[in-house]
Amino acid sequence: MPATILQSSVGFVRHGSPCRSLVRRDPARREAAAGLVPQPVLAHAALLSALARLAPAAAPGELTFAARLAATEPETTADLATLLTRAAGPADPAKGPA
Incomplete structure (x- = not known):
């Protein structure tokens, strides 16, 4: 894997996706997401x-x-x-x- 792709992936995981941020801030989305985890x-x-x-x-x-x-x-x-x-x-x- 090229270094730039790896660095991008690590940064994405470390800082989180925009979707993850929305889930953390919105209690209704957080509750819905919790139901998706086995x-x-x-x-x-x-x-x-x-x-x-x-x-x-x-x-x-x-x-x-x-x-x-x-x-x-x-x-x-x-x-x-x-x-x-x-x-x-x-x-x-x-x-x-x-």
């Missing part, structure tokens, strides 16, 4: 987020089980992510419980 993907993201807070030094290979769990048991994965988030405590102590 439950296993949402569960996987939530679990990885919770695990990253609990074990920030974990290597990517150590978290591969999260994808398998999310693919086979998305509801259980979401429940586990919620539990781990509560167990980790608030991200900012000044804000109180998560």
Whole structure:
């Protein structure tokens, strides 16, 4: 891939598309977009987020089980992510419980 195309792609991903910006600003679009993401993907993201807070030094290979769990048991994965988030405590102590 030529360097200019790669730089353009990286810039696009880093700064986001205009469409993504609209989704972030408009609650109705954000809600509609959330419905387009499959439950296993949402569960996987939530679990990885919770695990990253609990074990920030974990290597990517150590978290591969999260994808398998999310693919086979998305509801259980979401429940586990919620539990781990509560167990980790608030991200900012000044804000109180998560």
